[in-house]
Amino acid sequence: MTLRPSTCPSCSALYDAEQRYCLGCGALVAPRRVDPLLALGFPPEEALGGEPTTVPAAPAAVPAGSSAAGPARRRPSPRVAVAMAAGALVLGGVAGAALGPTPEDSLAAAPARQVVALVVPEATTTAAAEAPAARQPATPRHSAATPAAAPSADDDATAAADATPAATKTTDSTDSTADDDTDTTSDDDSTSSSAPESTTVPAGTTPAHVWLVALPAGTDPTILTPLAAQGATLSGYTGAGPSAAVNGVALLGGQVPTADCTADATPCVLPAGETSLPDQLTAINLTWKAYVADAALRCAAPSALVPTSLFTTLRDRPDCATTTVGTDALAADLKDSDRTPALSLIVPRDPATELAPLVAQITASDAYKKDGVLVIVPDAPPPGALVLSPRVTAGATDATATGPVALLRSLDGLFGLDPLATAADATAGALDPVLPAATSTTPTSSTPSTTTTSTTRRSP
Incomplete structure (x- = not known):
């Protein structure tokens, strides 16, 4: 009668001496050479509420063909569940990259909008003079890869404009830029009226x-x-x-x-x-x-x-x-x-x-x-x-x-x-x-x- 080297202590399935995990239930039946989760920074099994990572002693060998009844199947340990979830996320990302929209159709590939800053002099107030530190520095517009925690009203308007098709955005950007170019000089009207800008009259054709x-x-x-x-x-x-x-x-x-x-x-x-x-x-x-x-x-x-x-x-x-x-x-x-x-x-x-x-x-x-x-x-x-x-x-x-x-x-x-x-x-x-x-x-x-x-x- 030929004997297998060992049987799984959890499900009594036979496994070879070179195996580390049971093919029947996935239980650890031999010490790991390298713990990949520990190498990636995951906490040990005990910290996740699971059983110790020690491998139980292998029971005595049983004759081949016997059907020794083992204990009922268990759920995977928390560490295994975490590993499986991480693997699912990786596989999902790969599949999304392969089957998702091309870069040309994404918002990230839309033509960049030209933004012209309109600087409006603020009225001098007592509150602004007493608390200059309350003003927050301007935050760059967020991209798809960097979400903004609390977008302002200007950010909402920009996001709404970015949601339009690329062809429409190009036209709107041109019109917006033309308006902005005009608007940036609107605040200079008072200065021009008080101190008019003078230029030398260009030479013309001698009339006589x-x-x-x-x-x-x-x-x-x-x-x-x-x-x-x-x-x-x-x-x-x-x-x-x-x-x-x-x-x-x-x-x-x-x-x-x-x-x-x-x-x-x-x-x-x-x-x-x-x-x-x-x-x-x-x-x-x-x-x-x-x-x-x-x-x-x-x-x-x-x-x-x-x-x-x-x-x-x-x-x-x-x-x-x-x-x-x-x-x-x-x-x-x-x-x-x-x-x-x-x-x-x-x-x-x-x-x-x-x-x-x-x-x-x-x-x-x-x-x-x-x-x-x-x-x-x-x-x-x-x-x-x-x-x-x-x-x-x-x-x-x-x-x-x-x-x-x-x-x-x-x-x-x-x-x-x-x-x-x-x-x-x-x-x-x-x-x-x-x-x-x-x-x-x-x-x-x-x-x-x-x-x-x-x-x-x-x-x-």
Whole structure:
């Protein structure tokens, strides 16, 4: 009779000597080589309320084929139940990964929403000042792998948006971002209204090119006779005062000095900060130059013959040597219309010999042919002025009473500027009768060097 090595003490099933567990009931029938649960950190059997892990002594062998009755089957011990549960969780995770939705269909794969923070200044309150520590730091939005214990109202709104399909979320994200970009500036309205932001006016296209030639006192008026057939004569033009200094200040600054200034131009000099027509042009990024034949009068002491020297701001400019040059530089500037200044003041040394060649150079230039206006005026009596332009009627004469302040109004109109100083009170521009289409008594733009820009914003 052949005997099996041992029988299970729980169910009397036969088992081999190499087995550690009974195949019939799962009971431990031999010492473990390594306890896997202890290695994973599980407490021992006794801590879970089970029986000790000691293996009972094996009963005596029984004959093969016998049916020795064993004790009733028991439930698995708590340690075995824990191990079985852990195994079920692992198997469930593997099965879920294999059979579940693909990453492209999950919420985690949806396009990331662009979040724009809206910072709203909080009203200062006593409670907030006394308990600054009560404010909690912002918590990052939770993902599927990191649940949030107590989501805020903002989190609920975000979670609701995240629950929409991916295609819808993309559109909503774009619209939301556009709104947020606008909303983030809404709180700056009060700041913009109290401290407006200023930007320099960009350079624009020169609306006209103007040349002014002042004839000094004592000039023979007949030198204009050969040129009168080319332009329009303003026979009613008279000076604002008895001297060149008074008329120069009136023409470029719109102010009429009360001093005579015939013997000394100093009383007619305007202090720094007083605005002139060249200042107006500089403010809108247009250029000007004074072409003075006598080098001793350039950027020197005030001279009645050089109107720009009567304005301290213009005479003391760091770039005076660039803006006040010799008449020999005129030819080079006339060769290129882009280089030709918007306003050119010409002071010849001897008008009797220099005026005709100067007029010929100017009228032959591209800038003059495009939009040029040349005005020859006396800086002292006798009366009369000559206007040359492709738009005037050659040989025309107008006897309307006018003068340097009204001429300044017309020049401001040519450049689209507001009339300067008393020029705004002139009833009409001096050039209106001969250039009706080129001038207007209504200004087309303002003259400050900076413009205030404001942006309409939508509130949240």
